[in-house]
Amino acid sequence: MKIAIVGTGYVGLVTGTCLSDLGNHVVCIDKDRAKISMLEAGRIPIYEPGLAGLVAKNVREGRLAFSVDLPRSIDGADLIFIAVGTPQGKSGGADLSGVWAVGRQVAESLRAPATIVIKSTVPVGTNAELTRQMSAITPVPFDVASNPEFLKEGAAIDDFFKPDRVVVGARRPEVAERLLELYRPILTHERPFLAMAPESAEMTKYVANCLLASKISFINEMANLCTGYGAHIDDVRRGIGYDCRIGFQFLAPGAGYGGSCFPKDVRALIHMAKMVGIPCQMIEAVDSVNEYQKEVLPRMILNHFGGSIRGMRIAVWGLAFKPETDDIRESPALVLIEELLQAGAFVRVTDPQAMGHVREIFGSRLVYCESPYSALESADALAIVTDWDMYRAPNFQLMRDLMRRRIIFDGRNCLNEAAALQAGFQYQGIGRLTPGSSRPRTRANILEHVPPDPLTESFDSAWDISEPAVLAPAEWVPLHKES
Numbered sequence: 001m002k003i004a005i006v007g008t009g010y011v012g013l014v015t016g017t018c019l020s021d022l023g024n025h026v027v028c029i030d031k032d033r034a035k036i037s038m039l040e041a042g043r044i045p046i047y048e049p050g051l052a053g054l055v056a057k058n059v060r061e062g063r064l065a066f067s068v069d070l071p072r073s074i075d076g077a078d079l080i081f082i083a084v085g086t087p088q089g090k091s092g093g094a095d096l097s098g099v100w101a102v103g104r105q106v107a108e109s110l111r112a113p114a115t116i117v118i119k120s121t122v123p124v125g126t127n128a129e130l131t132r133q134m135s136a137i138t139p140v141p142f143d144v145a146s147n148p149e150f151l152k153e154g155a156a157i158d159d160f161f162k163p164d165r166v167v168v169g170a171r172r173p174e175v176a177e178r179l180l181e182l183y184r185p186i187l188t189h190e191r192p193f194l195a196m197a198p199e200s201a202e203m204t205k206y207v208a209n210c211l212l213a214s215k216i217s218f219i220n221e222m223a224n225l226c227t228g229y230g231a232h233i234d235d236v237r238r239g240i241g242y243d244c245r246i247g248f249q250f251l252a253p254g255a256g257y258g259g260s261c262f263p264k265d266v267r268a269l270i271h272m273a274k275m276v277g278i279p280c281q282m283i284e285a286v287d288s289v290n291e292y293q294k295e296v297l298p299r300m301i302l303n304h305f306g307g308s309i310r311g312m313r314i315a316v317w318g319l320a321f322k323p324e325t326d327d328i329r330e331s332p333a334l335v336l337i338e339e340l341l342q343a344g345a346f347v348r349v350t351d352p353q354a355m356g357h358v359r360e361i362f363g364s365r366l367v368y369c370e371s372p373y374s375a376l377e378s379a380d381a382l383a384i385v386t387d388w389d390m391y392r393a394p395n396f397q398l399m400r401d402l403m404r405r406r407i408i409f410d411g412r413n414c415l416n417e418a419a420a421l422q423a424g425f426q427y428q429g430i431g432r433l434t435p436g437s438s439r440p441r442t443r444a445n446i447l448e449h450v451p452p453d454p455l456t457e458s459f460d461s462a463w464d465i466s467e468p469a470v471l472a473p474a475e476w477v478p479l480h481k482e483s
């Protein structure tokens with residue numbers, strides 16, 4: 001098929017590139033001239049694993065091109081995807097100005113019937129409103145369909161080729177069938193194509209993101225409770241996760257969720273609920289729990305130092321909102337850094353991909369370190385905010401030598417807590433240890449033996465549970481001091 005993608009950001013560039021790889025002819029369009037020039041020069045404006053090679057291959061093979069010229073690029077296109085940003089607006093709802101602007105431009109340029117596919121995340125009713133607006137401009141017949149995107153940054157290529165499902169909202173079956181044709185190469189029994197009304201497709205995207213965000217806020221709240229009561233969230237997660245109704249996924253506690261999607265989509269749904277006067281108390285709580293959670297790490301640090309960190313050197317590992325991306329939108333690291341600076345600390349930051357973006361915000365207020373270890377030089381504390389793989393098994397000996405004081409605040413529970421304690425560090429994770437307690441958690445505290453399990457190992461590789469662990473009563477020191 002001949003495809004035009006309007007908006008060449010994370011979603012547009014990944015979708016356009018992958019669709020070209022399936023054999024379609026794709027033009028990715030953007031109003032950002034610098035971005036298009038960069039792509040034309042063979043450079044990729046974002047960090048997304050695997051993307052650069054795939055772009056180069058499809059450009060070389062003549063299936064992928066870039067342009068700022070929307071009217072010329074959509075001429076003769078079978079499908080015109082809209083993948084522009086829909087950021088949070090002043091009201092809390094999604095700002096759809098980009099979608100309307102593209103719709104207007106497409107309508108003004110349309111010369112033959114076409115299908116416009118909204119891939120951006122948009123509130124329910126956008127499909128109908130875009131149809132209305134465009135019909136007022138052009139006499140050329142067209143369809144508008146919804147095709148929400150579920151990719152995750154850092155795993156976007158894999159998510160495209162192996163989606164859990166493809167959701168399409170269309171008014172006419174012919175339109176759904178055209179999109180079925182497009183996606184057929186990546187569909188299987190386990191990866192179905194789900195056609196529905198546009199309103200349901202639009203709603204599906206928000207419901208998915210809000211449920212995922214709810215899981216994170218829920219487990220974060222439980223982790224905080226664990227801290228308060230001396231329970232250990234890793235054990236609690238194992239205790240609940242084997243119930244297959246609950247499972248293990250998206251229940252990793254941390255410094256709060258960030259990114260360009262969850263925060264704004266949760267607020268957009270709250271706004272949508274307000275517009276129709278329907279209470280949305282649970283999702284409101286998801287948002288406020290997350291705002292609180294972003295403060296947990298700075299609070300832990302301040303509490304540990306008795307309320308003052310003025311003049312101290314704090315190292316921050318990880319700035320991106322999650323690993324394998326350079327995206328810092330709504331990253332909890334930004335909240336932490338601002339709090340540390342406000343409290344008078346000197347902040348040394350590092351991240352394998354996201355330092356450039358952070359420098360644009362904080363400029364000379366921070367020290368930017370190329371390696372995690374150089375960030376630790378004479379540091380009074382280390383805070384980890386992004387769970388990049390390279391931070392998971394650090395050289396504790398080297399860290400000891402570099403740091404002035406040995407305390408680690410692990411905002412992603414990504415370190416092996418026992419190893420950190422054994423190396424002589426004080427350690428605080430999210431829901432992992434009661435503040436003030438320095439009791440190492442050793443294997444002897446694990447009450448039951450669990451056979452090796454790839455699922456638990458993948459999220460909980462810190463614990464070696466491959467041998468039977470026998471409870472040694474003498475070593476069993478209740479964490480909860482009163483009991």
Ligand SMILES: NC(=O)c1ccc[n+]([C@@H]2O[C@H](COP(=O)([O-])OP(=O)(O)OC[C@H]3O[C@@H](n4cnc5c(N)ncnc54)[C@H](O)[C@@H]3O)[C@@H](O)[C@H]2O)c1
Binds near residue numbers: 007032122153
């Ligand atoms: N980033 C993700 O992981 C992800 C995943 C699923 C869905 N989404 C949704 O997809 C949409 C796009 O997100 P993104 O992260 O790719 O955004 P982005 O900000 O990375 O990219 C958007 C691009 O659209 C361009 N643009 C804006 N207005 C334009 C116009 N009038 N004409 C041409 N280009 C225009 C911008 O210059 C920018 O390059 C959003 O609605 C988002 O919620 C994002």
Ligand SMILES: O=c1ccn([C@@H]2O[C@H](COP(=O)(O)OP(=O)(O)O[C@H]3O[C@H](CO)[C@@H](O)[C@H](O)[C@H]3O)[C@@H](O)[C@H]2O)c(=O)[nH]1
Binds near residue numbers: 154212256257258322
């Ligand atoms: O158990 C977890 C899982 C994630 N996170 C955090 O949640 C945020 C979002 O993570 P993730 O969902 O992996 O990244 P995104 O790229 O934002 O992807 C989400 O948002 C996209 C945009 O809508 C959707 O397409 C994806 O399906 C959805 O997962 C990050 O800050 C993570 O650190 C946690 O704290 N705990």
